[in-house]
Amino acid sequence: EEQEEDVLRELRLFLRNVTERLALDRRFKAFTKPVDIEEVPDYLIVIRKPMDLSTLLTNIDEHKYVTVSEFMSDADLIWQNALEYNPDSDPMDRHIRHRACALKDTVRAIIRDELDEDFDRVCEEIKESR
Numbered sequence: 001e002e003q004e005e006d007v008l009r010e011l012r013l014f015l016r017n018v019t020e021r022l023a024l025d026r027r028f029k030a031f032t033k034p035v036d037i038e039e040v041p042d043y044l045i046v047i048r049k050p051m052d053l054s055t056l057l058t059n060i061d062e063h064k065y066v067t068v069s070e071f072m073s074d075a076d077l078i079w080q081n082a083l084e085y086n087p088d089s090d091p092m093d094r095h096i097r098h099r100a101c102a103l104k105d106t107v108r109a110i111i112r113d114e115l116d117e118d119f120d121r122v123c124e125e126i127k128e129s130r
């Protein structure tokens, strides 16, 4: 009903705010747009489910997420994919893995500090009811 749509609108505002703050952080520049398959032709062979911050924003606007947990599953793909695609000891791989781990920790810290657990529970109830 209307109250449910009010809750999901507030969820989208929260998720957009989190995602835009991440996209503004210079450490996460490599994660802001889909990997360019022209530049990195083997990327889609290694990474089955690409994800990036701009795609998260599109998904939010398309009402893909009813809970923070669903959003987190896609947000986690960004750093998980980076760790998988950059496993080597060379400095470039280590550099992007460091940034991937920073992204993981930053998302979790924002959610821990800023997501109200009662609000999250209401979203989870809406999801169960559908």
Ligand SMILES: CC(=O)c1csc(NC(=O)C2C[NH2+]C2)n1
Pocket: 030, 031, 035, 040, 081, 082, 083, 085, 086, 092, 093, 096
């Ligand atoms: C987004 C992402 O994970 C990404 C973009 S480029 C890249 N890795 C490289 O360019 C080379 C360093 N070893 C491969 N990883």
